[in-house]
Amino acid sequence: MVDVIKKGALLLMNQKCYDNYFLEYNFLDVPCFKALLSKGLGIGIIAGSVLVKVPQVLKILSNKSGEGINLMGVMLDLLAITFHMSYNFMNGYPFSSWGDNTFLAIQTVAIAALVLYFGGRKPHAFIFVVAYAILLYILNSGLTPMKVLFAIQSCNIPILLVGKLSQAVTNYRAGSTGQLSAATVIMMFAGSVARIFTSIQETGDTMIIITFVASTFANGVIFSQLLYYWNKPVGGAVKRDAPKVKKVKTKKDD
Numbered sequence: 001m002v003d004v005i006k007k008g009a010l011l012l013m014n015q016k017c018y019d020n021y022f023l024e025y026n027f028l029d030v031p032c033f034k035a036l037l038s039k040g041l042g043i044g045i046i047a048g049s050v051l052v053k054v055p056q057v058l059k060i061l062s063n064k065s066g067e068g069i070n071l072m073g074v075m076l077d078l079l080a081i082t083f084h085m086s087y088n089f090m091n092g093y094p095f096s097s098w099g100d101n102t103f104l105a106i107q108t109v110a111i112a113a114l115v116l117y118f119g120g121r122k123p124h125a126f127i128f129v130v131a132y133a134i135l136l137y138i139l140n141s142g143l144t145p146m147k148v149l150f151a152i153q154s155c156n157i158p159i160l161l162v163g164k165l166s167q168a169v170t171n172y173r174a175g176s177t178g179q180l181s182a183a184t185v186i187m188m189f190a191g192s193v194a195r196i197f198t199s200i201q202e203t204g205d206t207m208i209i210i211t212f213v214a215s216t217f218a219n220g221v222i223f224s225q226l227l228y229y230w231n232k233p234v235g236g237a238v239k240r241d242a243p244k245v246k247k248v249k250t251k252k253d254d
Contacts, residue, residue: 079159
């Protein structure tokens, strides 16, 4: 039983921190606390990412529409997620520091394909999925040099900002957040904030940290729009009561 507990604990901390907590009962070790918190947040983010965009997928399916969703923004978001995932994977960083991107990529592909499908472009949806699978293989099979992956990762910041902020522009022009899922927007914002801390703790990679700072800003803009347009209908159309017609008196009425 003790061995099982130890194996489980070592998934969250190194041997030194395990000895501090379970042998020396030193619970005030700050570096170990930060490492444990980071690992716990990372695992929590990965667990949440399994479902983070599912509300968005279900909303599109139930309405049979991708109205209000900026397809270019979704595509750019997918590219940013994919480049980040491949860069981390090929660098051998801990899965807890980037694993959520795997599930985010799958769900973002589904959203893009559904927007194309319900937008009357069914063949394009199929071609898009096949093309994305080929891109994944090229980036993660060793065919792409690390120098190229680093250059791609450095391009992630403008790609991410343009992708997210193009959605913000769409929201502004429509006067609403359209078919955007509130649950998805909130979880994306919270996850990007937490990822700044986990990236500092687990990778120390400046490029990744800056990327998440930019992601937090962009997600924060969309989150603020969600709050601002909360009670406004899709399309920004506000229902108004029909104007009352004043009855004109005639001699017959007298």
